[in-house]
Amino acid sequence: MSEPVPFSFVHCADLHLDSPFEGIHAAAPRIAAVLREATFQALDRVIELAIGEQADFIIVAGDVHDGENRSLRAQLRFRDALKKADEAGIPCFIAHGNHDPLSGWEAHLEMPALAQRFGGQGVEGFPVRRGGVTLARIYGISYPVKEVRDNLARGFKRDPEAPFAIGVLHCNVGGDPSHDNYAPCNIEDLVAAGLDYWALGHIHAQRIVRASEPCIVYSGNTQGRNWREMGPRGCYLVRVDAARRITPTFVATDVVRWFKQDLDIGGLATWDELLDALARVREEVRAATAGRAAVARLTLTGRGELHRELAQRVDLERDLAEPLREGEPERHDFVWVEAVENRSRPPLDLAQRRLVQDFVGDFLNAAEKLRQGGDPGAGLKEVLSRRPEYRVVAAALDQLNEADLLAILNEAEILGVDRLLPEED
Numbered sequence: 001m002s003e004p005v006p007f008s009f010v011h012c013a014d015l016h017l018d019s020p021f022e023g024i025h026a027a028a029p030r031i032a033a034v035l036r037e038a039t040f041q042a043l044d045r046v047i048e049l050a051i052g053e054q055a056d057f058i059i060v061a062g063d064v065h066d067g068e069n070r071s072l073r074a075q076l077r078f079r080d081a082l083k084k085a086d087e088a089g090i091p092c093f094i095a096h097g098n099h100d101p102l103s104g105w106e107a108h109l110e111m112p113a114l115a116q117r118f119g120g121q122g123v124e125g126f127p128v129r130r131g132g133v134t135l136a137r138i139y140g141i142s143y144p145v146k147e148v149r150d151n152l153a154r155g156f157k158r159d160p161e162a163p164f165a166i167g168v169l170h171c172n173v174g175g176d177p178s179h180d181n182y183a184p185c186n187i188e189d190l191v192a193a194g195l196d197y198w199a200l201g202h203i204h205a206q207r208i209v210r211a212s213e214p215c216i217v218y219s220g221n222t223q224g225r226n227w228r229e230m231g232p233r234g235c236y237l238v239r240v241d242a243a244r245r246i247t248p249t250f251v252a253t254d255v256v257r258w259f260k261q262d263l264d265i266g267g268l269a270t271w272d273e274l275l276d277a278l279a280r281v282r283e284e285v286r287a288a289t290a291g292r293a294a295v296a297r298l299t300l301t302g303r304g305e306l307h308r309e310l311a312q313r314v315d316l317e318r319d320l321a322e323p324l325r326e327g328e329p330e331r332h333d334f335v336w337v338e339a340v341e342n343r344s345r346p347p348l349d350l351a352q353r354r355l356v357q358d359f360v361g362d363f364l365n366a367a368e369k370l371r372q373g374g375d376p377g378a379g380l381k382e383v384l385s386r387r388p389e390y391r392v393v394a395a396a397l398d399q400l401n402e403a404d405l406l407a408i409l410n411e412a413e414i415l416g417v418d419r420l421l422p423e424e425d
C-alpha cells in the first residue's frame, strides 16, 4: 500500500441537465431562457470550481440528465464540460442513476480521454494517479435500467492496497420517503464496504450523512428546480490530508435560487404600505441571493384591515405580482415574483371574542387568566411543565425573563386562535 498524499476532489450529483422548469410560463421569455440555461451553467460552475481549486478529480454520482431519453443538446453540453476538465488534466468519474440509466437513448459521442463511466454490470474500480503515485481508488456502478431495487451498496469492497477508497452510488440510504426507493441500503451496508468516502446521489438536499469512517455525503443537486428545492444548491469540494482526514466543504453552484417568503399584513394600514412592504420583501430576497437570480413566491399572512379588500377587490396577479416584476427581466440578479398568494385573515377583536361562550372563548379566557395572575411567567412555566416537550425546552425557558415569557404567551394566544378558528371567521 502506497503512502497517502494530500489531494482534493469535487463531488457532485443530480445535475438534471435540461430540466424543463415547468410552471414558469412564457410571460417572460428572458426569465424562461435563464432558467433553461441554469442546469448547464451550474455544471459549468462545478467544472470551474475543480479547475480553480486544482482538484485532482471530479465525481458525478448519477442523474446527469433529467430524462431517460436525454436531449442531444444536454449530451453535447455535458461532453463540452468534461472536455474542459480534460484539458485541465482533471479526470471525471461518472455513474448514472434512475433518471439517466444506461438503457436510455444516447448519441454516440466521442468522450474525452479522462472521462470514465461506470458500467451497469457490477461495481468497477478505477485508480487515480498523480505523478506516478496512486491517490485513491474510485468504485462505482451505473443503473442499467431506471428501476433498480437491489441493494447495490453490498457489491462494493475495498482493495487492500488502495491508499484511499471512494464509493460512487446513486441510492436511497435509510429509505427516505421523499425520493423513490431505488438501490435501497442502510448506513451499515455502506460502513461494511470498508471505504473512506461515499459520494452519493439521488437525494436532492445536500447532507453529510456521516462525518467519518466512512464519510458519507449527499452533495444534493447543483441547481434547484422547483419549490421543493429551495435554498442553496451545489456540490462538495473534498480535501483529504496526508493523515486521510477528510474535509468536505459545500460550494453553491446554483444560478437561480427558489424562495418562499411570508408577509404579515398585521401592521399594514394602507395600500401604499402594503405595496412598499412587498417591494421590501423582494429586495430582501435579492440581498439573500449573493448576486444570483431568484424566483420567489410571496404569501400574505396574518390578520389585518386589508384582508377584506385583498379578498374581494384585488387581482393578486395583475395588481400585486405584475408591478413587482417591472424591470426585473433586464437584471442579471432578477427576483421573479412568480405569484403573490393571499392567506391573510380578517382582524380579530380578542376582547370581544373572549366573551363568546365556546371553545375559542374558553381558550382566550385561559390565556387571559394566566396573564392577569400574580406571576404570569411562573404560571406559563407550570402549564408547560405538564407537556412532554418540557424537558427539551426547560433549560432555554430558564434563560427567559418575565417580559420574554409574556411575549411568548401573547404570541401563543394569537397562534392558538388562528388554528382554532375556521378559515372564514
Ligand SMILES: [Mn+2]
Pocket: 014, 063, 099, 202, 203, 204
Ligand atoms: Mn435526481
